[in-house]
Amino acid sequence: MPRSIAQGAPGVTGIRSTALVALIIASAVVALVGASASLHAAGGKQVRYVGIHPVPKAEGSGICYIEGPHVHIFDADKLQYRDHRGASYFVGDPVAYGYDGPRYAYKGHHPIHVSAVIGDAEPDDEYCYLNGPHYHYFAPVEGPEFQLAGDAYFYVGEPPRVYVDARPAMMKINAVYQPLVYERPVITVDAPSGWIGARAEFAAPVVVVEPPRAAAVIAAPSVSVHAVVPAPSLHIGVGIGIGVGAGVVVHERPPAVIVRERPVIIEQRVRVKHGRGGRH
Amino acid sequence: MRGVRRRWPVRSLVLSAGLVVALAGCSKAGDGDKPAASPRDAVLEAWKSAKLTPSPLVPATVAFAKDCQSGTVEGIEVLLCSFPSPDEAKAAEDPGLTWVGAATGASQAHGRVLVAVADRKKADPSGRTINRLLKLAPN
Numbered sequence: 001m002p003r004s005i006a007q008g009a010p011g012v013t014g015i016r017s018t019a020l021v022a023l024i025i026a027s028a029v030v031a032l033v034g035a036s037a038s039l040h041a042a043g044g045k046q047v048r049y050v051g052i053h054p055v056p057k058a059e060g061s062g063i064c065y066i067e068g069p070h071v072h073i074f075d076a077d078k079l080q081y082r083d084h085r086g087a088s089y090f091v092g093d094p095v096a097y098g099y100d101g102p103r104y105a106y107k108g109h110h111p112i113h114v115s116a117v118i119g120d121a122e123p124d125d126e127y128c129y130l131n132g133p134h135y136h137y138f139a140p141v142e143g144p145e146f147q148l149a150g151d152a153y154f155y156v157g158e159p160p161r162v163y164v165d166a167r168p169a170m171m172k173i174n175a176v177y178q179p180l181v182y183e184r185p186v187i188t189v190d191a192p193s194g195w196i197g198a199r200a201e202f203a204a205p206v207v208v209v210e211p212p213r214a215a216a217v218i219a220a221p222s223v224s225v226h227a228v229v230p231a232p233s234l235h236i237g238v239g240i241g242i243g244v245g246a247g248v249v250v251h252e253r254p255p256a257v258i259v260r261e262r263p264v265i266i267e268q269r270v271r272v273k274h275g276r277g278g279r280h
Numbered sequence: 281m282r283g284v285r286r287r288w289p290v291r292s293l294v295l296s297a298g299l300v301v302a303l304a305g306c307s308k309a310g311d312g313d314k315p316a317a318s319p320r321d322a323v324l325e326a327w328k329s330a331k332l333t334p335s336p337l338v339p340a341t342v343a344f345a346k347d348c349q350s351g352t353v354e355g356i357e358v359l360l361c362s363f364p365s366p367d368e369a370k371a372a373e374d375p376g377l378t379w380v381g382a383a384t385g386a387s388q389a390h391g392r393v394l395v396a397v398a399d400r401k402k403a404d405p406s407g408r409t410i411n412r413l414l415k416l417a418p419n
Contacts, residue, residue: 062406071384
């Protein structure tokens with residue numbers, strides 16, 4: 001008579017039962033911890049916010065459209081929010097969470113002048129680390145640091161040290177947005193000269209492959225690209241970042257030089273080393 | 281005597297007319313005895329003008345202000361406190377959050393009025409009504 005998996009082998013049944021009980025207890029503990037955390041979040045601790053922002057799923061999801069300072073009893077995460085004088089300010093893409101108000105398309109990283117957005121007198125420059133096309137509910141402050149091309153804003157200014165220093169940690173925001181399915185802006189124009197996304201020193205870290213034929217495979221939600229760059233006698237690293245509607249790619253590898261291909265939004269980053277590692 | 285008798289009525293008429301004018305002026309000024317719209321009333325009027333329907337406000341006792349009234353608008357609790365000066369209203373913003381408590385809400389000074397709102401019944405999950413209440417309140 002065939003033995004079912006649940007029955008197990010003689011002598012093993014007890015062990016499996018014990019394991020099952022342990023698993024159930026562990027699950028219950030996890031559930032209780034989760035519930036406890038949720039209750040704690042809803043237990044009266046006020047969290048200050050300023051500006052519109054997403055509402056966590058546990059709190060009903062969607063968007064909170066309160067533009068001024070306000071409070072909720074749920075926390076803000078560290079990747080999508082920045083502190084603005086004690087209040088959490090959302091720097092992500094609200095459209096990803098169902099925002100249906102006016103929107104402005106951006107491509108790549110850029111500063112956000114928070115005081116200009118929310119209309120207070122507290123100077124505060126934060127940075128958006130979303131790769132590729134995305135939306136915000138505000139247009140940038142007029143000035144030379146942004147250029148509008150194809151109805152999208154490109155940051156062409158000189159990012160400060162604070163942007164560079166925070167980038168490794170804050171780039172992880174792209175992993176948050178990668179699985180989100182929503183209508184991202186479609187930007188087909190060439191980026192203007194000086195765009196931060198085309199500058200080698202600010203290129204996202206990418207794959208590095210040894211010569212003579214350097215290759216990089218990029219994992220996107222539905223796109224995989226294999227690039228081959230012949231580079232005899234040189235040490236070359238190649239990376240390709242593709243901004244395709246369904247998602248964003250985050251690479252955690254050494255930086256490289258960008259070579260752009262048209263018209264598809266593709267970034268190739270090539271690092272060339274001579275002798276003691278000089279970069280070109 | 282006739283002349284005198286004629287002059288007196290003229291003088292009386294002039295004086296009377298002056299008195300009437302003066303009294304009329306006083307009477308006109310007296311219309312102002314009806315209290316002018318308070319800053320709190322201005323907030324309520326702004327809400328009503330935007331087709332929001334505040335319930336009748338009732339006196340409310342809070343620790344951070346002496347002249348407060350509370351009610352509801354579209355299911356959201358509101359507290360309107362009048363202060364002698366805008367600075368005092370501004371200083372009451374943080375204490376006003378204690379009134380909000382464990383709910384989505386806000387506490388903002390608009391001129392001499394502190395406007396606090398609390399969505400205790402989760403009547404406004406998107407915050408759109410709260411946003412309107414706060415933006416409509418005049419400064």
